[in-house]
Amino acid sequence: MKAIVDCNSFYCSCERVFRPDLDSRPVVVLSNNDGCIISRSDEAKALGVGMAAPYYQNKDIIDKNGVAVFSSNYNLYGDLSHRVMDVLRKLVGPQQVEVYSVDEAFLDLFDAPHAQLESFAIRIKETVECWTGIQVSIGIAPTKLLCKLANKLAKKDKRGTGGTMVIETADQQKKALEETMIDELWGVGRQYAMKLKNLGIETAWQLRNMPEEWARKHLGGVVGVRLIKELNGIPCIPMKDPLETKQMIATTRMFGKPVQRLSDLKEAVATYTSRAAEKLRRQHCAATLLDVFVVTNNYAGSYRYNPQTRHRAAKLLEATSNTNELFKVAMPMVESLYHAGSNYLKAGVMLGGLVPDGSIQGAIFREHEKHHVKDLMTAVDNINFSMRDNAVKYLASGLARNWKMRQDMKSRRFTTRWDELYKVK
DNA sequence: TCTGGGGTCCTAGGACCC
């Protein structure tokens, strides 16, 4: 058996930990640049505030109902997320926890006694809530897909099951699947949902009873087959090794306001490149592919939002995690992508073809020089980690930073900065 | 005036090889 533990309205819950006065007030948290609403408390959902809805379109409802609004505070959320995951590791063992996202983790319960699953779930839930202040819902089932489904049902009926739900027996599975519409299923997005509805399939139970060959034909090949199997309680999505490293690293941002100057665009890409390189070094990897992209909106005759992306990719001669080496490749790419007179909304850097940095093959005559550079990178990373964000930065990243994003309603970093600690009195 | 920032997996199709 497996479980998923999911934090309820995670970002909102994080804000409430330090603002108990908001416990019964609606709360929302905005995306970077204060653009979209990406987390809503139950009260905000009840008001009809949509997920991923643009902030400005909901401003009326928000103002009228005294909704508390926050810019996203990733230092705070990241730290509380680690605390939740640490509690889970303590309860079930570090190898049994797969962190799936900032607010969700799968647990491998292969040896948990069946008769005690329900009480086990309740104990996990109560411990996490007591130790971190974050409320969670838990779904337990034989497959990941059924776990997600159980979790969704547990969330719907908070009092009945206390925010936990076990789907184990054939009866429990049938009942749960009949209650679930296909568009609520994990792995069924807008496209598949539309397709399925056109074929007359409405509930998860109906989908479960379709033959695999049918799924292979209509639902993206192996993806569809996996869906059906998982619905039938046959595990096809394995637990991931917690030590696995990423295959791709990206850093991309919208600008606070559109930029037109090449110098601003280069500063932004340099900043994202150095961020991406930091992430790369943190997982002890080097990249062999670099991709730079820029997004323009040229408002042809109207103000319609009609973004256009252009990108350049480069294969690196030598795998590297050295920020300077990456700059040397990225900067000319920005220049070649740039057209004077365009409005740039966004830019990004992606690093791919990742290899472990212990095994970098390269020019033998440069060995000495490379050790030097590695020490420098380590020093920069250490300073930035221990001091504060970007205590040491590259000049190429700029000083004026006209393009920096807006975050007008950010709470304090209560748990990760001495000068922003919560004050009791 | 204002629409996020990451990721994964899969398929199709082209280039190339023998």
Add this chain to the structure above:
DNA sequence: TCTGGGGTCCTAGGACCC
């Protein structure tokens, strides 16, 4: 004059997730 079949690797793009 005739012009196969099988394989690999890579890239682009779609669909999905939180």
